[in-house]
Amino acid sequence: MEFPMAIQTDGEKEAEVGNAYPHIRVFSVGKGTTSKIPLPDLQSVEQPWSVAGKDTLYQPTKEWSYFSAVCWFFGKHVSDGLDNKVPIGLISNNWGGTKVELWQPKGELFNAMIHPYFVGPMSLTGFAWYQGEANAGSQASADEYAQHFPTMIEEWRIGFRSPEAYFGFILLSTWCLNKNPVSAAELRQAQLKALDLPGKIGYASNADHGAGCNVHPPDKRYCAARLGNSALALQYGQPVAWRSPTYSRASLNWETVQHEGGTSSIPQVTIEFNDVSDQGLYLLENPYNNRLDPSNFNCAAQLEGTCAWPMVLLNDDRGWVNATLKLENNGQTVTMEPSSSSSSNTRSVLRSWQRQGSLDQDDATILATSYGWGSVPMLSLYDRATDLPVLGWHEKL
Numbered sequence: 569m570e571f572p573m574a575i576q577t578d579g580e581k582e583a584e585v586g587n588a589y590p591h592i593r594v595f596s597v598g599k600g601t602t603s604k605i606p607l608p609d610l611q612s613v614e615q616p617w618s619v620a621g622k623d624t625l626y627q628p629t630k631e632w633s634y635f636s637a638v639c640w641f642f643g644k645h646v647s648d649g650l651d652n653k654v655p656i657g658l659i660s661n662n663w664g665g666t667k668v669e670l671w672q673p674k675g676e677l678f679n680a681m682i683h684p685y686f687v688g689p690m691s692l693t694g695f696a697w698y699q700g701e702a703n704a705g706s707q708a709s710a711d712e713y714a715q716h717f718p719t720m721i722e723e724w725r726i727g728f729r730s731p732e733a734y735f736g737f738i739l740l741s742t743w744c745l746n747k748n749p750v751s752a753a754e755l756r757q758a759q760l761k762a763l764d765l766p767g768k769i770g771y772a773s774n775a776d777h778g779a780g781c782n783v784h785p786p787d788k789r790y791c792a793a794r795l796g797n798s799a800l801a802l803q804y805g806q807p808v809a810w811r812s813p814t815y816s817r818a819s820l821n822w823e824t825v826q827h828e829g830g831t832s833s834i835p836q837v838t839i840e841f842n843d844v845s846d847q848g849l850y851l852l853e854n855p856y857n858n859r860l861d862p863s864n865f866n867c868a869a870q871l872e873g874t875c876a877w878p879m880v881l882l883n884d885d886r887g888w889v890n891a892t893l894k895l896e897n898n899g900q901t902v903t904m905e906p907s908s909s910s911s912s913n914t915r916s917v918l919r920s921w922q923r924q925g926s927l928d929q930d931d932a933t934i935l936a937t938s939y940g941w942g943s944v945p946m947l948s949l950y951d952r953a954t955d956l957p958v959l960g961w962h963e964k965l
Contacts, residue, residue: 569698570664576637577787583626592620596634596660602676606683636660637788645796667702686727694734710754714761732767734803742778744943749873753941770798776947776957780865811843815961836905845953848899855946876942881935
């Protein structure tokens with residue numbers, strides 16, 4: 569969330585657009601203050617309430633200074649959705665690279681940068697949250713996050729005396745930890761536990777437009793607009809679709825294929841989803857994360873599993889192999905089956921099956937499916953109506 573307009577893609581040009589939004593005010597809290605006890609006032613202000621514009625959004629001489637790119641694009645998107653007729657105040661209140669625990673009561677950043685708003689308390693409409701990399705690392709740390717994050721939201725709502733205030737969060741972007749190539753995926757899944765809370769909880773994915781192993785993708789417009797749509801729908805009641813399709817359930821079946829020795833039965837899985845529009849899904853031929861400059865990010869140079877392509881888990885210790893996706897049922901469902909060309913491991917598996925001449929359902933089967941479950945998700949499934957990506961999953965059958 570701290571990532572500023574000064575290093576945003578086309579940041580100067582985008583900041584100039586702010587001149588057309590005088591009804592938006594911006595405020596930046598200063599960093600550098602922590603406290604072991606709750607403070608009644610903010611101890612540092614980087615930028616007091618100011619009219620939005622290039623000079624108040626863009627500070628090229630202070631790269632990591634005001635104003636937050638996500639905060640600005642989020643607020644601008646919400647304003648546009650309200651026909652720019654509603655005054656909006658945006659507070660950039662953040663400290664990069666911090667853990668979620670520090671923002672809970674008794675946490676040193678909570679005491680210095682959140683509690684002061686409780687005095688009164690200050691009236692507000694909601695929150696936008698973008699954090700997670702500091703808590704990634706293992707399934708255990710993700711499980712802890714799944715407890716801390718919803719608790720923090722509830723505590724903030726209580727402190728602001730707004731028990732169902734809008735709270736929108738952005739799922740962790742691409743981020744590589746070599747000791748655990750799926751830690752970012754585990755953290756994203758943990759973030760989604762916040763959806764179990766009552767009230768207006770929104771989210772947006774930022775894992776399909778990442779920057780490889782750099783957790784700071786330079787263009788925040790995608791995730792901010794997606795999160796803004798959730799606010800327009802949940803807070804302002806607009807008919808805006810904002811939920812990404814998500815895994816619902818899967819069923820196993822077998823496809824009969826012809827070859828020189830006769831026929832074989834190849835296992836495949838049909839995946840059903842939540843929140844798919846009537847227009848169905850489409851397949852992106854080349855995922856955005858696969859289009860990065862190879863001099864900046866090369867999948868082949870990363871730990872196995874970092875670049876997360878569609879995979880299926882085969883029985884009898886055959887292991888995980890690359891999978892092919894096919895749209896079915898007018899794009900409402902997707903089939904996954906072992907790919908015959910995407911990896912040498914998969915090709916050898918299929919050749920082995922085919923040499924047997926015929927396989928029955930007891931010989932080969934799929935035990936689990938995985939899609940986009942890694943540090944750098946190769947997301948290729950999108951909803952036609954919303955252009956939102958299907959979120960990653962890692963599920964047993």
